[in-house]
Amino acid sequence: MLIEVDGVSHTYGDGPLARTVLRDVSVRMTEHRIGVIGANGSGKSTFARLLNGLVLPTAGTVRVDGHDTRTDGRAVRRRVGFCFTDPDAQIVMPTVREDVAFGLRRRGLAKHEVAARVGAALAAYDLAGHADHPAHLLSGGQKQLLALASVLVTEPALLVMDEPTTLLDLRNARRVARVVADLPMPVVLLTHHLDLLADFDRVLVFEAGRIVHDGPPAEAVATYRDLMTRDQP
Amino acid sequence: MGLFHPGTSLVHRVPAGVKLAALCAAGIGSVFAATPVGVSAYLAAAVLVLVVARVPGRALVRQLRPVLVFVVVLAVFHALVSGPGRAYVVVGMLLALVLLATALTMTTPTSALVDVVVRVAGPLRRVGVDPERLGLLLALGLRAIPVVLGLAGEVRDAQRARGLGASPRAFAVPLIVRSLRHADRVGEALAARGIDD
Amino acid sequence: MTPTSPARPARDLALVATMAGLMAALGLVPAIAPFGGAVPITAQSMGAMLAGALLGPRLGSASMALFLGLVALGLPLLSGGRGGLGAFAGPSIGYLVGFVAGAFVVGWLTHRLAVRPGGRYVLATGIVVNVVGGVALLYLLGVPATAWRADLSLGTATVAALAFVPGDLIKAVVAAVIARGVYAAYPGLGPAPRPRPRAAADA
Known part of the structure; x- marks a missing residue:
């Protein structure tokens, strides 16, 4: 897996309401576990959305395994799974089983193939007992596991996660973290839970739309803590 | 969520598409059956369907209460203005159709109806749906x-x-x-x- | 979300579905129900005005059609917990159809008349638009349908419906006040700006 972000800037809106959230960001990523940290509004959320073409940069290019997100968005989204903060917005189908099957059905897989893969995914994330329940009856932790299962069942080559544990209590956050740790594919994880990054290969620190630090987790986290406790200019 | 009451009756087992088609046919047929005999037949059929389906009475009344009150007011109005025979035809047919439609809703899971909609909408593909x-x-x-x-x-x-x-x-x-x-x-x-x- | 976001159709689907959900939530607001409660005064006719005023003609009317579709599939979403195909066989059928038509007309008029460039919603115009599309049109469809389903003369059905007019006029005003609040708090509503040349947008 090779992610190339090259000279990317991004501005939302235009005129007096324009808001620039990324400024000339360039980075090449090949590692297995990549953490992204930064304050709210630092640009890290937009950075994550660049990686599967949800946001197209106003300047610069983003390529995933050579596929440009601007010209080849469909191929990129098939490779890159995306897990959001709020599982309620991510679970789009009324029942647990239907939601896991959703992404597979859209790929034109045979019915028995879909059923087998959905069954396996439900079992893997302890959701088999809730398969035909309405999604809104699940607990917060179960909802996030369901959101994750629905993404992973399509077997993405890369998983991008935007603060998946922010809305969870400590126990459920640890549970999701354990699931993430065991995943075979590369992961880009945005988080405020700094302890989740201890075993990561590389951590990027965002501040005011730029990458201000790039290195192993211990020093990245130290830089970030220093940045957050410094007085506001 | 939903008004569906699970069951194993004959009415439950009839495919959703068949039930919908039958309801449509009943709606069209009602125009030609606007006589005391025709209305009696419709009411008898509606009651028969509900009995066979073993629809719980309480849930049924809850759904029908607003219509029932309206039906009584309407019946009195028509009885005074155009006679009891006319009142029976108008009110009876309205009640029969509402009962039949409610029977379908209560014996058919939502997902089965969604499937029927997707299937029925198939030909609409040609007009861009x-x-x-x-x-x-x-x-x-x-x-x-x-x-x-x-x-x-x-x-x-x-x-x-x-x-x-x-x-x-x-x-x-x-x-x-x-x-x-x-x-x-x-x-x-x-x-x-x-x-x- | 932004001019460069490719997410438009998906967002449209989500907006339509969410507005149908909002319509269901409005059904939980208790209804005033004279005339036997068969045609209750509900907050839901306000929902049709809001759907049009906030989402515009196409998405607004689609959200109302989806709402009715969900009712037809057996969800007890009409105020008072009614639902299923039975609701469509009853005397309020004209008002139900009026939700879709009303949302379209309110949306069309709102986008043309009540929203200034920059996304400001003009209250007075909004009220007039709601009265035309959300009240007058609703009765135009609702009254003849009640007359047909209940075999009443148009005159009798009209007199019976008059009882609801004051309530619906109040709702037209309340819906416009709410719409103005939402336009102010949530930028990006209103008619889509004319697409600018891509070169300029990407520069």
Whole structure:
């Protein structure tokens, strides 16, 4: 897996309401576990959305395994799974089983193939007992596991996660973290839970739309803590 | 959620598409059966369906209560203006059709009806309607209801916590704004899952 | 979300579904129900005005059609917990159809008349638009349908419906006040700006 972000800037809106959230960001990523940290509004959320073409940069290019997100968005989204903060917005189908099957059905897989893969995914994330329940009856932790299962069942080559544990209590956050740790594919994880990054290969620190630090987790986290406790200019 | 009452009766086992077709036929037929005998036959058929389906009486009454009150008012009105025979035909037929439609709803799971809709919409593909998208929209709607109801609960609690009265504006504006933000996130999640590809 | 976001159709789907959900939430607001409660005054006719005013003609009317579709599939979403195909066989069928037509007309008029460039919603115009599309049109469809389903003369049905007019006029005003609040708090509503040349947008 090779992610190339090259000279990317991004501005939302235009005129007096324009808001620039990324400024000339360039980075090449090949590692297995990549953490992204930064304050709210630092640009890290937009950075994550660049990686599967949800946001197209106003300047610069983003390529995933050579596929440009601007010209080849469909191929990129098939490779890159995306897990959001709020599982309620991510679970789009009324029942647990239907939601896991959703992404597979859209790929034109045979019915028995879909059923087998959905069954396996439900079992893997302890959701088999809730398969035909309405999604809104699940607990917060179960909802996030369901959101994750629905993404992973399509077997993405890369998983991008935007603060998946922010809305969870400590126990459920640890549970999701354990699931993430065991995943075979590369992961880009945005988080405020700094302890989740201890075993990561590389951590990027965002501040005011730029990458201000790039290195192993211990020093990245130290830089970030220093940045957050410094007085506001 | 839903008015479906699970069961194993004959009415439950008839395929959803057949039941819908029968209801449509009954609706069209009612125009030609507007006589005391015809209405009696319709009412008898409706009651028979409900008995065979073993629809629980309490749930049925809950659904029919508003219509029943209206039916009584209407019956009195017609009896006074145009005689009891006319009253029976008008009110009886209305009641029979409502009973039949309610019987279908109570014996057919929502997902089976969604499947019928997607199947029936198949030919509409030629005029630009995508049946798969129609099914998706229905599923999204089913999913959105509990989420928005949850948001409504949160907004109401926030209103109470701040000691605000039950002003519709202080309730509706935050609820709608939260719902629109939720819709933005759902749209993003759908795009991430390849809906636009 | 932004001019460069490719997420438009997905967001449209989500908006339509969410507005249908909001309509269901409005059904929980208790209804005033004279005339036997068969055609209750509900907050839901306000929902049709809001759907049009906030989402515009296409998405607004689609959200109302989806709402009715969900009711037809057996969800007890009409105020008072009614639902299923039975609701469509009853005397309020004209008002149900009026939700879709009303949302379209209110949306069309709102986008043309009540929203200033920059997304400001003009209250007075909004009220007039709601009265035309959300009240007058609703009765135009609702009254003849009640007359047909209940075999009443148009005159009798009209007199019976008059009892609801004051309530619906109040709702047209409340819906406009709510719409103005939402337009102010949630930027990006209103008619889509004319697409600018891509080169300029990407520069």
